[in-house]
Amino acid sequence: MKKFSFTGETKIYCGITLNRIKAEISFGIVVKGEIGGWLEKEGNLNQSSDAWVSGDARVFGNARVYGDARVYDDAQVYGDARVYDDARVYGDARVYDDARVYGDA
Template sequence: MKKYELTSETKVFLGKTLYRIKALVQFGNVNAGDLGGWIEKEENLSQSGNARVSGNAEVYGNAEVSGNARVSGNAEVCKIGTVFWIGAIGSRNGTTTFFRCKDGKIYVSCGCFLGDLEEFSDKVKQTHGDNEHGRVYMLAIEMAKARIVEEKNEVH
């Protein structure tokens, strides 16, 4: 028995079409008809157990939510390849995360920025130019390129 279905409500995130889900039956504290979060395909969320995706949470790629797992709020779940993380960087001494997704591109999460490596590089140049923060971010980009090598047979 199916516990949820994909609705026709969609959004595009990192080049992927995600579908809002809707509960078909009552399970856990979810009622039939409740709208849930966003998934790319049915394989991202198990039809059995109490697993659920709610709020603005997004699940895509090869990630799967199953058992009694719950993804909620603004969470994002993507099975990805190599991750490169660097801290104490930028004007806020924050963290920046570089990762390769299934589409083969390297993406960057830095503060409120989320985009691919080229977009990040452009944003750094626009925001910081050639100041100390700009130079350090550009070095981090080069480090990420060196550390996140393309996986030969499968990019997660």
């Protein structure tokens, strides 16, 4: 079973259609039914880990969030960036191009 699905709510950001996500199951600190952040495509957020995108955070392009990572508030992860392990990206942070944020960052 997938841990998240798209809600059908979309918005255009920098010419890219982003999709709001919703938790389909409870995992980690996320409760089933919780509304998450914005993804361009399903591949931006791993379906089999505890990673989560919430608030008004946006993940797009070829960027990926996985492991136990969290992206929230107004943060953006895009390009070919990766956020993983126990990393947290939040506030107005931007992670982009080929950047990697990992470990306990």
